[in-house]
Amino acid sequence: MSAEIICVGTELLLGNIVNTNAQFLAQELADLGIPHYYETVVGDNPQRLQQAIAIAIERASILIFTGGLGPTPDDLTTEAIASFFQTSLIEDPAILTDIKAKFAQTGREMTPNNAKQALIPQGAQVLPNPVGTAPGMIWQPRPGLIILTFPGVPREMKAMWRTTAVPYLKSQGWGKEIIYSRLLKFRGIGESALAAKVAKFFDMSNPTVAPYASLGEVKLRLSAKASSVETAVELIEPMASEIIAIAGLDYCGSDEDTLASVVGKLLTQRQETISVAESCTGGGIGQLLTSVGGSSAYFSGGIISYDNSLKIQLLGVKAQDLAEFGAVSPEVAQQMALNVKHRLNTHWGLSVTGIAGPEGGTTSKPVGLVYFGFADPYDQVDCLVFHFGPDKDRETIRYLSVHYAIDQLRRKLSKFT
Template identity: 70%
Template structure:
């Protein structure tokens, strides 16, 4: 017994819009404990739609459709479903009345093509759409198979799902168990290295542990099936604690945590502030810090020192060091961090200088070479070299460099905190 999500629309296949509906429905199915093994995306084509229905109806007991419920000729979802199950379409007067009322409420008259939205397979129940003109349906064309259809507009789908679909599914016996996951986030360690460290845990069956990699970080999803969220958390927590113990400082947070939110929390705990001096990232580090609401409590500001004259005049970088070592170097990174710390009167100073590419690299200083400086409250300054690789594009180098600067500060704050404990 499982569900399959079928997203309809040529615009999805062309990449014109992001398919957020599939993500939302997948999360909702997990929260109801409904197994979900397949997703399909198909264009606005009657024959291909019916091919998808044929395959999906053999391997799932709940088919959830999004898109293709509009009034235009290329909206074919309802027609395809009815044709496949050899069931006639019947015009529903209550749907026509609802659509006409919605048009009247905004001073418009319903057009004839909207009558198409009132057609449902004989025997299907209306799945009301309070926000739009396209209703969905709940239909059981044969024993053991349930079909739910939704419009493609995300806001409409979400409301219809919560108000009608969830109560219906629960009335059918679904939702007695939930699938609960925690996404654990790591920085400074590769996917293969982390997987090797936690290898015994990857063989668990409940909870399960699965690794994922994304730009500059690794994630471990810990999932379990349980009768309640409280039971799920109780099941997951011992495994999560083992992972935290194994990973040490490489673990930085879970679920909605970001490096910026974690750093902000640590700074707020000790009542300290930070400022930034950026060259190749051009303000990206400051932008990351300010994504967090309330970041003005600890983030004072920054200097975008792209030109060497700015590094010298505003940050106090030594001209001779620039000439001898170059802008992308340990001495300059350290002086930039100390300079912004002094100029803005903060406890911490962070700096970034590097070669983001695609040009500008040399044999000794290739594209992707980045130095991150950090000036501490005790008056010391240091810098760390990162070689992010010439294979990365410019924006990836900039993004990873800014995140690495936050991670460097996070590690320093946590190390100091752990020493005091």
């Protein structure tokens, strides 16, 4: 008793457009508590579309099609479905009248090829399109199987889904439960290490836990099926609280939280401000911190001292230290952090200096070597070093440096007294 989404269109396979329809429908199915385990993308080919249908009907009881309902020769979804179930197509006069009226409203004359949009399998119901010309259908070609079709235009598909499809599915007994999820985010720990720490939760059936990783971050999605959001939250919260306690400072937020928003909340709670001195990241830390609305309350500004002369002139880094230790060194990172704090009159100072590559690395200072300086409200200065590795490209090193810097700041703010 699950749904399968089948998106039709060669343009999807070629990567010409992003498949936002599948994302929308997946979220909507979760809100209705309808499981869905497969999504299929198939080109504008009737034989391959029928092969997709043959597979889908063996594993799902609701098939949701998007795309292929237009007037052109490559719009073959309706014909392919009818042919698969050996059912004749009939012209629906009400659909044809509606299409003609919509053309007349815009001052256009309907061309003959648009008439194919009025064809639906015998016995199917029309799924009206309030904002476009291509209607869909609701059809039960056999007991226990529901087929819904939508045009590929997202605006039209969403309107049709919400106004007709959702009420229909609920009338058929679907939607009595919802699937509610909470996303927990972690940094400074790998996916396998986190999975080992919370392994006991993976055997649970409701709520369920699913891990996945992105660049520099690991996520756990906690999902519960229940009769209401409130009940689902009650199921999830004890598990979430225990996982957060296990993870400690590696836990960095939930759902819509970002590193920047979490750091912003911590600084706001402490009524403290921060300034940054950046070299290899070229302003990326300041950009991320100011991505949060209201960040002017705690972020004063920054100095991008890419050239060594600016490190001396604007940040007061000692020329002797630059000559002796180099720009990429703990001595320079510490001076950058402390001096930007003083010059911009903030509670905290954060600095970064490193080698993003692809050139410039040496045996002692390879590409990917980055130093981070942190000056606290009491002028205590700490320096951290991270080797991001020569296998990463320039933009990846810069991206990871920005997020590592802000994550380490988050940890210091969380622990600082």
